[in-house]
Amino acid sequence: MENIKARIDYLSHYLNSLNLKYYQENTSEIPDFEFDKLLEELQLLENQHPEFKHIDSPTERVGGTITKKFATVLHRYPMLSLSNTYSKEELFDWNNRVQKGLNEETDAAVFEFFCEQKFDGVAISLIYENGILTKAVTRGDGTEGDDITANAKTIKSIPLKINGANIPSYFEVRGEVFFPLKNFEKLNIEQEELGNQKYANPRNTASGTLKLQDSAEVARRGLDCFLYYLLGEDLQINTHEHAMLQLETWGFNVSKTYRKCANIAQVWEYIELWKHQRHELPLATDGIVVKVNDFLQQETLGLTSKSPRWAIAYKFKAETSITQLLHVSFQVGRTGAVTPVANLKPVALAGTTVKRATLHNADEIDRLDLHEGDYVFVEKAGEIIPKITGVEVSKRNLFAAKIQFSTVCPSCGTLLIRKPEESAWICANEKGCAPQIKGKIEHFIHRKALNIDSLGEGKIEVLFDSKLVKTPADIYDLTYQQLYGLRKVFVDEETGKKREIQFKEKTVENLLDAIGKSKQVPFERVLFGIGIKFVGFTVAEKLARYFKTIENIQNATFDELVNVPEIGGKIAESLIYWFSEPENLELIARLKNQGLQFSILEKEIVSESDKLEGKSFVISGTFEGVSREDLQEKILANAGKMLSGVSGKLDYLLAGDNMGPAKMEKAQKLGVKIISLADFNKLFLNQAL
Numbered sequence: 001m002e003n004i005k006a007r008i009d010y011l012s013h014y015l016n017s018l019n020l021k022y023y024q025e026n027t028s029e030i031p032d033f034e035f036d037k038l039l040e041e042l043q044l045l046e047n048q049h050p051e052f053k054h055i056d057s058p059t060e061r062v063g064g065t066i067t068k069k070f071a072t073v074l075h076r077y078p079m080l081s082l083s084n085t086y087s088k089e090e091l092f093d094w095n096n097r098v099q100k101g102l103n104e105e106t107d108a109a110v111f112e113f114f115c116e117q118k119f120d121g122v123a124i125s126l127i128y129e130n131g132i133l134t135k136a137v138t139r140g141d142g143t144e145g146d147d148i149t150a151n152a153k154t155i156k157s158i159p160l161k162i163n164g165a166n167i168p169s170y171f172e173v174r175g176e177v178f179f180p181l182k183n184f185e186k187l188n189i190e191q192e193e194l195g196n197q198k199y200a201n202p203r204n205t206a207s208g209t210l211k212l213q214d215s216a217e218v219a220r221r222g223l224d225c226f227l228y229y230l231l232g233e234d235l236q237i238n239t240h241e242h243a244m245l246q247l248e249t250w251g252f253n254v255s256k257t258y259r260k261c262a263n264i265a266q267v268w269e270y271i272e273l274w275k276h277q278r279h280e281l282p283l284a285t286d287g288i289v290v291k292v293n294d295f296l297q298q299e300t301l302g303l304t305s306k307s308p309r310w311a312i313a314y315k316f317k318a319e320t321s322i323t324q325l326l327h328v329s330f331q332v333g334r335t336g337a338v339t340p341v342a343n344l345k346p347v348a349l350a351g352t353t354v355k356r357a358t359l360h361n362a363d364e365i366d367r368l369d370l371h372e373g374d375y376v377f378v379e380k381a382g383e384i385i386p387k388i389t390g391v392e393v394s395k396r397n398l399f400a401a402k403i404q405f406s407t408v409c410p411s412c413g414t415l416l417i418r419k420p421e422e423s424a425w426i427c428a429n430e431k432g433c434a435p436q437i438k439g440k441i442e443h444f445i446h447r448k449a450l451n452i453d454s455l456g457e458g459k460i461e462v463l464f465d466s467k468l469v470k471t472p473a474d475i476y477d478l479t480y481q482q483l484y485g486l487r488k489v490f491v492d493e494e495t496g497k498k499r500e501i502q503f504k505e506k507t508v509e510n511l512l513d514a515i516g517k518s519k520q521v522p523f524e525r526v527l528f529g530i531g532i533k534f535v536g537f538t539v540a541e542k543l544a545r546y547f548k549t550i551e552n553i554q555n556a557t558f559d560e561l562v563n564v565p566e567i568g569g570k571i572a573e574s575l576i577y578w579f580s581e582p583e584n585l586e587l588i589a590r591l592k593n594q595g596l597q598f599s600i601l602e603k604e605i606v607s608e609s610d611k612l613e614g615k616s617f618v619i620s621g622t623f624e625g626v627s628r629e630d631l632q633e634k635i636l637a638n639a640g641k642m643l644s645g646v647s648g649k650l651d652y653l654l655a656g657d658n659m660g661p662a663k664m665e666k667a668q669k670l671g672v673k674i675i676s677l678a679d680f681n682k683l684f685l686n687q688a689l
Contacts (some may be wrong), residue, residue: 003051008042008052009054012058015035039058055132055160055401061219079142084314112262113263113290114292115260115270118288119226124136125137125139126152126175132156146211151209158498171230172230176226179223179224180283181202184205187221227252230244240293289312320377320389325372325376328365330341332411334442337426339358339360354378445529462503465488471587486502519594525598539566611638615652617641617652617653623656646667647670648672653672
């Protein structure tokens with residue numbers, strides 16, 4: 001037992017030291033693979049001996065906590081926003097106000113500034129007690145925010161424990177959580193592979209990620225955090241510069257881009273320097289924060305009702321370039337939606353060369369009134385995604401034809417259709433359109449679906465072109481003899497670089513092994529993977545848990561489908577249509593024969609009593625502190641019955657928050673008793689309702 005504790009101690013210390021060197025010194029001492037193996041070993045040991053786990057264990061970074069509801073936390077120190085300025089004149093006027101404010105209190109006001117990047121992320125407050133991270137809170141309304149501690153712990157650059165001498169018993173660190181641009185691009189590539197809409201910008205995506213209920217997914221996305229503000233009592237520091245140095249000493253991730261300036265002229269030099277150099281940073285920035293450095297002078301200047309007088313944010317104007325539209329091409333996605341793409345004469349913008357920009361849909365082409373050869377204004381939305389914002393009409397050729405949205409599929413030539421309630425034009429030839437077929441297979445093998453990662457990186461295209469795979473079921477018929485020796489050379493459209501894919505011996509062995517392992521993937525992920533329209537990952541989970549088997553979903557009526565929480569009419573109609581197609585039923589049959597999982601094993605219900613015997617229930621809505629599955633188990637364990645929908649035979653509708661109005665109305669019309677969670681608990685006290 002002592003050897004196990006010693007090993008846990010060693011691994012915890014060693015991996016934490018590696019993390020510190022990586023995030024503070026940009027030093028990677030061992031390969032990622034070796035780091036991951038050591039982390040797996042530590043997690044296994046901790047699972048077997050949780051009594052030896054360190055409070056700052058590096059396994060906390062992996063996540064896994066499921067948060068049903070984020071608690072609200074009152075900020076000890078309000079999180080104020082900053083006033084903005086957009087010109088040199090306004091900045092110098094603010095300097096004059098600072099000078100005047102300090103002159104009123106002192107005979108000779110001498111002050112200096114501290115300048116930092118204004119990171120385009122999500123504000124966060126980290127609370128440390130006795131050197132341990134105890135809480136992470138969002139800005140919220142500035143007075144109170146959400147407790148996102150479990151998610152914040154997955155951010156590897158946030159220290160879980162501070163080591164050193166004279167650490168205050170309580171202090172707060174403020175900073176900005178952000179999506180590194182390379183991680184954001186990777187996430188959007190995944191979205192494209194799934195046939196989903198790409199995320200618009202890193203800032204909003206970082207905000208949404210911090211509020212995900214599954215901290216393991218937060219960890220996987222790879223957020224980061226820069227810290228820039230220290231608060232607390234008895235800190236024994238008197239300037240913002242000293243505070244930043246203290247944060248660095250304690251191991252916090254502080255951006256090295258700050259500068260202390262003796263006067264406003266030096267501040268402007270700093271702003272001019274970073275106007276373009278900021279594009280070299282690993283995240284989006286939208287300005288410069290300027291603060292009076294001395295804390296006593298900050299106190300003298302004080303606050304307005306909304307912001308401090310001793311700080312201001314200089315905002316950069318969005319960079320815009322003008323370039324020529326060469327032509328508009330059309331791409332077909334997994335669902336058949338056709339997206340127009342503007343192909344542009346290469347132009348430098350925000351640190352990169354832009355050659356293409358999405359036009360979203362036909363309405364956007366009409367809104368811009370695009371013509372052939374137009375000169376267009378291009379911006380980067382969120383500093384990363386190119387977007388056409390307008391047309392320089394004065395440069396237009398008078399005889400240029402207006403850009404028309406394609407009337408046929410650019411791949412298979414099928415006439416496009418557009419439903420009145422949808423913005424996209426659709427190719428309905430889903431069984432014969434190559435991009436749709438390949439897209440569906442790519443969706444099927446995705447990490448959140450069957451997770452056949454060995455089949456990525458262009459291999460699907462090789463198998464499709466070789467006529468070996470046309471449906472997901474074909475994957476399970478592949479043999480070593482069919483795969484070995486396959487090869488194809490790809491040429492990147494933008495760079496012109498060649499890339500070759502070869503199915504060598506090890507490649508084929510790994511692929512067949514991954515295909516075999518995918519047969520153990522649980523039902524909800526298989527349901528997501530088969531690619532039913534509008535059935536995303538969360539919807540697939542809800543359907544699988546509610547109906548338990550694919551047969552139950554297939555045979556469900558419209559009313560039974562919409563009875564599932566958060567399943568609306570559009571999803572129900574899509575499910576009914578999908579299961580009406582013979583080709584889809586054949587796909588299910590083939591996958592079943594190959595051994596894939598199409599049911600959830602029923603959990604054995606241990607009988608508790610017969611208090612609910614003869615009583616029937618339907619559960620709807622959400623409940624604080626308890627899941628619908630737990631409530632269902634409680635009913636069944638006490639001899640009650642679960643019904644699939646509201647009817648005259650129903651005894652009780654157990655109603656939670658966010659319950660659909662249709663169910664409530666139907667229950668009221670039929671005279672069904674509508675009870676709350678508190679009422680439900682009374683039934684176990686033999687109190688009549």
